Amino acid sequence: MYSAYNPCGYCVYKDGKVYSIKSAVDSKIIDVETLAKAIPNTTKIEEPTKPQPTKPVVKTPKISATKVTLKSAQTRTLKVTNGTVKTWSTSSKKIATVSKGKVVALTKGRVRITATLTNGKKLYCYVTVTTSPKLSRTTLNLKKGKTATVKLTGKVANINNKYYNTKVAKIVSKANATSIKVKALKKGTTTLKIRVNGVNVLRLKVKVK
Incomplete structure (x- = not known):
C-alpha cells in the first residue's frame, strides 16, 4: 500500500484498487499519521471543493412611481425598467390621459395608470389629481360694446377650449387661450360656457347694461 500523486491529486493504492485520500482515511485503509509522513506538509485531509452552480440573476420589472399627485394641466412621465412596455392605459380618460x-x-379625481409589458405582466401607478380648471371670476358686469378678461387656470396647452356664446355676450379669445376675453353685445343677462381640457364645462355669468 502506498500513496502517489496523479494529475487529480494524491491517491492511495491497495490490493490493486485506487482510493481517494478521504475514502482511504474514512475506510481506515490508512491513518492520518501514516498519510502525513507519506505526503509532505499534509495537515488536513479534504477532497477538492466542488464548484457550486451559479443561479441566473432575474431582474424584476419596476415602474418609476406607484403613486403620483398632480394638479390639472401638470404632467409626469413614468418609466419601466427591466421590462418592455407594450401598452399604456388609464382607468379614466376624463381625469388623466397617458401616452x-x-x-x-x-381634472380632479383619481385614476390607475397601467403599463402592460410584452410578457403580459402589468405594473400600476395611482394618480391623484387635486384640482380642476377654473376661472378667476365667475361673473362679469359690462356695458354694451365693452370687453373684459377672465383668467383661466388648469388648462392643458394642447387641448383647445370650446366656447358656447349667446346673443348677449360672446368670447372673442382664441381656442387655446388662457385669458378669456368677453365682449358685451346687447343688454341682458346670460351665461357663457367654456369646455376646458375636453371634459370640464365652466360657466361665466355676464350682465350687460
Whole structure:
C-alpha cells in the first residue's frame, strides 16, 4: 500500500484498487499519521471543493412611481425598467390621459395608470389629481360694446377650449387661450360656457347694461 500523486491529486493504492485520500482515511485503509509522513506538509485531509452552480440573476420589472399627485394641466412621465412596455392605459380618460408613459392631468379625481409589458405582466401607478380648471371670476358686469378678461387656470396647452356664446355676450379669445376675453353685445343677462381640457364645462355669468 502506498500513496502517489496523479494529475487529480494524491491517491492511495491497495490490493490493486485506487482510493481517494478521504475514502482511504474514512475506510481506515490508512491513518492520518501514516498519510502525513507519506505526503509532505499534509495537515488536513479534504477532497477538492466542488464548484457550486451559479443561479441566473432575474431582474424584476419596476415602474418609476406607484403613486403620483398632480394638479390639472401638470404632467409626469413614468418609466419601466427591466421590462418592455407594450401598452399604456388609464382607468379614466376624463381625469388623466397617458401616452408613452406621459401622464397628463385633466381634472380632479383619481385614476390607475397601467403599463402592460410584452410578457403580459402589468405594473400600476395611482394618480391623484387635486384640482380642476377654473376661472378667476365667475361673473362679469359690462356695458354694451365693452370687453373684459377672465383668467383661466388648469388648462392643458394642447387641448383647445370650446366656447358656447349667446346673443348677449360672446368670447372673442382664441381656442387655446388662457385669458378669456368677453365682449358685451346687447343688454341682458346670460351665461357663457367654456369646455376646458375636453371634459370640464365652466360657466361665466355676464350682465350687460
